[in-house]
Amino acid sequence: MVTMRVLTDALRLAAFPLGYGITGALAGGTLNRIMIAEMKLPVTLVGLLFALPLLEAPLRVWLGYRSDGYPVFGRRREPYIVAGSLLAGLGLAGAVLLMTAAPGSRLLLMSGLVLMFVVYGFGRNLAHNAFQALVADRFEGSGRSRALTLYEVATMFGLVAGAGGLGAVLRDYAPEKLVAAGVGAVSLAFLLTLLAALGQERRSAQAVQAAARARSTPFLEALRGFLLGDPQVRRFFFLVVCTFVGTLAQDVLLEPYGALVLGMSVSETTRLTAYWGLGVLASMLLSGAFLLRVTGHLLLLRVGLVSTMAVFVGVIVTGLLGSPEGFRGLVAVMGLGTGLAGAGLLGGIATFATAIRAGLLMGVWGMASLLGKAAGSVMGGAVVDGVLWVTGGAAFHAYATVFALEAALLTVALVLTYRLRVEASRASQEADPSAQEADASAKPAGPSAA
Numbered sequence: 156m157v158t159m160r161v162l163t164d165a166l167r168l169a170a171f172p173l174g175y176g177i178t179g180a181l182a183g184g185t186l187n188r189i190m191i192a193e194m195k196l197p198v199t200l201v202g203l204l205f206a207l208p209l210l211e212a213p214l215r216v217w218l219g220y221r222s223d224g225y226p227v228f229g230r231r232r233e234p235y236i237v238a239g240s241l242l243a244g245l246g247l248a249g250a251v252l253l254m255t256a257a258p259g260s261r262l263l264l265m266s267g268l269v270l271m272f273v274v275y276g277f278g279r280n281l282a283h284n285a286f287q288a289l290v291a292d293r294f295e296g297s298g299r300s301r302a303l304t305l306y307e308v309a310t311m312f313g314l315v316a317g318a319g320g321l322g323a324v325l326r327d328y329a330p331e332k333l334v335a336a337g338v339g340a341v342s343l344a345f346l347l348t349l350l351a352a353l354g355q356e357r358r359s360a361q362a363v364q365a366a367a368r369a370r371s372t373p374f375l376e377a378l379r380g381f382l383l384g385d386p387q388v389r390r391f392f393f394l395v396v397c398t399f400v401g402t403l404a405q406d407v408l409l410e411p412y413g414a415l416v417l418g419m420s421v422s423e424t425t426r427l428t429a430y431w432g433l434g435v436l437a438s439m440l441l442s443g444a445f446l447l448r449v450t451g452h453l454l455l456l457r458v459g460l461v462s463t464m465a466v467f468v469g470v471i472v473t474g475l476l477g478s479p480e481g482f483r484g485l486v487a488v489m490g491l492g493t494g495l496a497g498a499g500l501l502g503g504i505a506t507f508a509t510a511i512r513a514g515l516l517m518g519v520w521g522m523a524s525l526l527g528k529a530a531g532s533v534m535g536g537a538v539v540d541g542v543l544w545v546t547g548g549a550a551f552h553a554y555a556t557v558f559a560l561e562a563a564l565l566t567v568a569l570v571l572t573y574r575l576r577v578e579a580s581r582a583s584q585e586a587d588p589s590a591q592e593a594d595a596s597a598k599p600a601g602p603s604a605a
Contacts, residue, residue, distance in 0.1 A: 164355055165302070168293070169309045171236065171286050171351035174344030175279075176313020177320075181247060181340045182275070184318045185325065185333075186254070193328065194254065196265075204268055208276030212525035215284045219518030220377060222285050223511065224370030230356045231366055231514070232289035239282025240348035244341035246275025251337035255330040280521070282348070287517040289355060291508035292362075297448045300502035304443035307501060311436055365510045368585075380581060381512060382519055387580040391503060392523045394571040398456075398500055399527025401564035402463055402493045404535035408554055409486060412470075415550040417479040427486050434490020435497070442498030452502020453572055459496030460569045466492060467562040471555045500524075506577045509586035516582060534560070 187205060190196045218235070227234035250271040253264060287303065294302045317340065324336040356362070372380070382388050405412075409427050413419040438459075446455055466489040473481040504520045535557050542553035577583060 164293075168286075168290065168302075168351050168355065169306060170347040171240075171282075172306045172309040173313040173316070174240070174347035174351075175283060175286075176310040176315075177317035177340050177347075178243060178247060178279070178344045179310075180314050180317030180321060181337060184314075185321050185336070186247075186250060189254065189328070189333065200265060204272045206529065207269070207272045208279055209525050209529045211273070211276040211280055212522040214277065215280050215518035215521045216378070216382070216515060217374060217518070218281050219284050219288060219514030219516070220369070220374050222288055222514035224366050226362075226366050229358050231362060232285045232292065233352045233356050235285035236282050236289065236352040237348060239278045239280070239285060240345055242278025243275050243282060244278070244345050246271045246273070246278060248338055248341050250275070251334055255334050284514065284518050284521050286352075287504075287521065288508070288514040289352070291505065291513040291517065292510065293355065294505075297451075297502075299505040299508070300447045300452050300498075301443045303501040303505050304439055304447065304498045307497070308436065308439050308443060311432075311439075361510070368511050369515075377512075377515060381515065381585075385581045387576060388507070388516075388519065388582075390571050390574055391507065392519060394503075394568050394575070395500060395520060395523035396527040396530065397564045397568040397571070398460065398496055399524055400531040400534060401460075401561045401568060402496055402531075403528055404531035404557060404561050406532065406535070408535050408539065408557060412474070412550075412554040413479065413482060416474045416554060417477060417482055419479050419482075423479065423483075427483070430483060430487040431490040431493070434487045434492075435494040436490075438491045438494030439498050442495060446495075447498060447502050452499045452506065453575070454499075455495055456499025456503065457569060457572055459492045459494070459499055460565045460572075463489060463492035463496060464562045464565045464569075467558040467565075470558055474551050474555060503575070503577075507580060507582070509582045511586050512582040 183205065187201055190201045190204075191198055222231055222235045250268055253267045253271065290302050290306065291299060321336050321340065324339075325332055369377075409431070410424040413424040413427060414421075442455060450458075466485050469485045470482065470489075473479075473485060504517070507516050507520070509516070538557045538560065539553045542556050543549070546552050578587075
């Protein structure tokens with residue numbers, strides 16, 4: 156009976172990432188297209204709107220600290236997940252209503268959209284950070300790593316399902332259809348959040364004690380002691396950033412590389428995203444199902460990093476040889492490597508989390524991943540434009556430079572994996588009384604002890 160309840164609760168938790176993916180599809184796959192194509196808003200301003208949730212990512216650290224130490228109705232995660240999902244949905248629904256109402260003043264419209272995307276980004280960061288902390292609370296050992304990976308796969312399914320459903324509703328675009336699709340999507344996402352979150356936390360003396368210990372350290376002191384002052388956290392932070400930049404800077408560059416360097420058609424380059432996405436999905440499913448349990452997260456991360464580095468070298472060679480067939484195969488392998496590296500990173504994130512500081516630490520890793528995604532996107536485009544300008548339009552040299560830089564960043568990440576010692580982090584020592592006692596006994600005696 157207990158086993159059945161545990162399994163049911165674990166399956167219910169998957170409802171949140173499904174809803175998270177659906178709202179991501181609404182924002183990133185529908186609203187941006189309508190703003191640019193139908194509403195004729197400046198692309199730069201639309202880009203700013205969609206950058207706002209990323210710019211709010213540092214708030215995850217403070218939000219995680221609040222979740223750790225300040226329970227609501229005796230629960231540390233559920234209320235924050237529900238509140239964040241509600242705010243994110245209100246922000247998106249407000250944006251949809253503003254877009255369809257079309258205020259006469261362009262300035263008024265953009266001001267309203269900025270406010271709505273700030274609300275959306277705040278809620279999205281709050282809900283996702285608290286959800287990851289809840290997963291860290293509910294699972295232990297390799298089960299925590301596998302759970303985080305499989306819930307990430309659920310997010311991808313939500314993105315795909317959301318994109319398909321919204322596309323079907325909006326096949327013939329009309330403002331009233333956008334309102335129906337937008338309100339329907341955010342309502343479904345909120346219902347999925349309620350299904351996932353409610354009843355997942357049990358009141359216990361351990362949770363009360365963990366919250367009290369988290370709360371006993373002021374935020375700035377916790378920031379200095381457990382994050383900025385901890386070399387293990389700093390190393391893993393840079394590892395996360397380097398991995399995300401190194402695996403995602405080419406996200407919008409593979410299709411133009413295939414077209415400009417290898418002479419592939421629009422149809423051929425469009426399918427590249429499917430090859431890459433299927434590779435990511437397959438490797439993350441395998442990792443969550445059994446690879447993380449068999450190999451451990453560090454080995455999986457290293458395999459993903461090395462294979463992706465090799466793929467980038469191969470992509471450069473296919474450009475030199477003019478081989479679109481080889482390029483297509485390498486893109487699929489790139490997806491496999493990216494998925495393995497992502498699963499390994501999630502495993503590392505899981506091992507760093509502790510019962511006392513799960514929210515705070517999840518906030519740090521969430522911030523690192525979002526900053527890495529943003530930096531990768533900016534770096535890829537900037538380097539291509541810069542090299543094109545310097546070389547007078549040499550496409551191969553421009554794109555090959557980005558791929559080489561990504562391989563270099565992944566090499567840095569690989570080196571950092573050999574310098575990680577999670578058990579030496581201050582948060583791990585705080586959560587392990589035996590480690591604290593050993594650390595205290597190892598300190599030299601002071602003058603008074605003589």
